[in-house]
Amino acid sequence: MDSFQIPYKKTNYFSKMILDYLEEKKSVQSFYHRFPSLDNFSAQIEEKTEGFPFENRKVLVDALTHQYKxxxxxELTQQHLDKLLLPNTFTITTGHQLNLFSGPIYFLYxxxxxxxxxKELQEKYPNQNFVPIYWMASEDHDLEEIQYFNFKNKKIFWEKESGGAVGKMSTDGLEDVYQKFSALLNTGVQAQELRDLFKKSYVAHTNLADATRYLVNALFGTYGLVVLDGDDQQLKNLFKPYALKELKEQVSHKEVTKTGEHLRAQSYPQQVHPREINLFYSGHNFRERIIKTKEGYKVQNRALSFSSPENIFEHLENSNDNVSGNALLxxxxxxxxxxxxxxxxGGGELSYWMQLKSTFKAFEVPFPMLLLRNSALLITEKQHKKLNKLEVSVEDLFLSQNQLIVEKVKEKSDIHFDFNAKRKQLKESFKSLEQIALQTDPSFMGAIKAQEKKQLKGLDHLEKRLLKAEKKKMYDLVTRIEIIQNDLFPNQSLEERYRxxxxYYEYYGKDLLSTLFKTLNPLALEFTVIID
Known part of the structure; x- marks a missing residue:
């Protein structure tokens, strides 16, 4: 196995805001709290120690104990659950949708x-404990985004109608999905392990949240990962004071709107646009927005209206309903x-979080550090040999396909394709003509400019024709480059966002996870290439 890193800015797959963040540019510094370096965690630990009440720890552990029953x-996960009661224990968290069989592989990354x-923090700060958390986005309603996964260029699809929060959705129909998936797997030991994992996760459990918890625990339980479902009444009770403040003052709308203006001033896009109230009212098989009206508040599409925020929560005490934040909160x-x-x-998530710093301040909650997850490209030894034979570097693969082919055709061609020098020479010649025109008759300037444009366009056309002819001559080379790049960058995108x-497990087996743990350095802040 071999691995190396490529700067994110050389991959052409990350936004300007994220690249500026990684370089700690001044233009983006007001949108985050502390940059994620080992040393900076010291101040973050101190701030969170002061800002996190012990009562919340007890509620958290009680909720998790119930969820894990x-x-x-x-053993390590259980130790982490127990340590969460201690004041010197802190969490590092990632979250994700409940994608069928985890969705794209970046879920693992x-x-x-x-x-x-x-692990790194434990070595740096031995007097504290650090617990890895996976937050299940169980309240999400976007079934279309999660009801399939891609395997061997086929979409394994779950025929299911949307019906409320995805975590509570029945796993009916996943037996059929299992049969489809099983038929595509080979007959090897690793393929059988995948069959067993899918069946035990999705066929043996009755709802999507339990199925996902089983799957993630099966993959990462021995590494101490704690899976948390935020759709929990005990935990939502802790959020009640913040929900009341949101209802009364529309805090998030005001703060995120101001942040959006600052983002535009720095030429960064807004990842999300806030609503006046960013809360949902959830009941049996429904989750609807809470809307402010002249008379008070109402629940969209429901015969539920209230005179005040307090009135909403009085109603909740006598029902099984609850109030929760939307994606923004x-x-x-x-x-x-x-x-x-x-x-x-990921990059989109961090851009989202960067709109929330002032909102956290308004609610007097410490804003966490933000870390871009690892990204990786997995290349087999066979694929790497093909690249070497084609004299295509891994870095070359991050070019657009047209750019990559043009560069390789020019490289291999006997014809000199550098038309840039000719363009430069042509422009200089027309500059001389412009000087002559200015000294004689300036009215010739328009004709000179038109002629320059015409001749430059002619050069472009000639270059394209020559390239087309050379591509045809090098058909075999062009085809092999297209095949290998399409294999490693399906749909001209990062494979981590597709497969x-x-x-990979069918190929690598259990070595897949051990390889990822060895090669992915979270604080390196570079793209990882793994050749195995």
């Missing part, structure tokens, strides 16, 4: 990043119920 926990960071909820130091997420881990 039917799950066989590994997120969790590996969190676990590895906890989920981060705040997370930090209220967890002794958390750092959130680990499911099972496609």
């Amino acid at each position: 039917n799950t066989s926990t590994g 997120k969790i590996v990043s969190v676990i590895n960071l906890c 989920r981060p705040l909820y997370q930090e209220v119920i967890l002794p958390n130091l750092c959130y680990v997420g 499911n881990f099972s496609e």
Whole structure:
């Protein structure tokens, strides 16, 4: 096995805001709290110690104990659950949707990043304890995003109608999905392990939250990962004061709107646009927005209206319903119920979080450090040999396919394709003509400019024709480059955003996770290439 890193800015797959964040540019510094370095965790620990009440720890552990009552926990996970009661225990958290069979493989990279960071922090700060957390987005309603995964260029799809929070959804129909998936797997030992894992996760459990907890615990339980379901009444009770403040003052709308103006001033896009109230009212098989009206508050699409925020919570005490934050306030909820130091997420997630710093300040909740999760490209030894034979470097693969082919065709061609020098020479010649025109008759300037544009366009056309002819001559080379890049970058995107881990597990087996733990360094802040 071999591995190396590539700077994120050389991959062409990350936004300007994230690249500026990684370089700690001044333009982005006002949108985060502390940059994720080992030394900076000291101040974060101190701040969270002061800002996290012991009562919340007890509620958290009670809730987790209840959630784990039917799950066989590994020794390290159980130790972590017990340590969460201690005032010197802190969490590192990542969250994700309840994608079928985990969805794209970057799901694994997120969790590996969190676990590895906890190990590094334990070495740096031996007097504290660090617990890795996976937050299940069980209240999400977007079934379309999670009801499939890709395996061997086929979409394994769960035929299911949307019906409320995905965590509570029945696993009916997943026996059929299992049969489809099983038929695509080979007959090897590792393939059988995948069959067993899918069956025990999704066929043996009655709802998606329990199935996902089983799956994640089966993969990462021995590494001490704690799986947390935020859709828990005990935990939501801790959020009540913040929900009341949101209802009364519309805090998040005001603060996120101001932050959005600051983002635009720095030429960064807004990841999310706030509503006036960013809370949901959840009941049996429904979850609807709470809307402010002239008379008070109402629940969208329901015959529920209230005169005041207090009236809402009085009603909740006599029902099984609850109030929870939407996607915008989920981060705040997370930090209220967890002794958390750092959130680990993808580029889009971190951009989202960076709109919330002033909201956290308004609610007087410590803002966590933000860490970009590890990203990786897995290349087999066979694929690497093909690249070497084609004289294509791994770095070359991050170019667009057209750019990559053009560069390799020019490289291999007997014809000199550097038209840039000719363009430069042509522009200089027309500059001389412009000087002559200015000294004689300036009215010629328009004609000169038009002629320059025409000749430059002619050069472009000639270059394209020559390239097309050379590509045709090098058909075999071009085809092989297209095949290898399409294999490693499906749909011209990072494979981590497309393929499911099972496609790699069928090849690597249990070595897949051990390889990821060895090679992914969460604080390196570079893209990892793994050749095995």
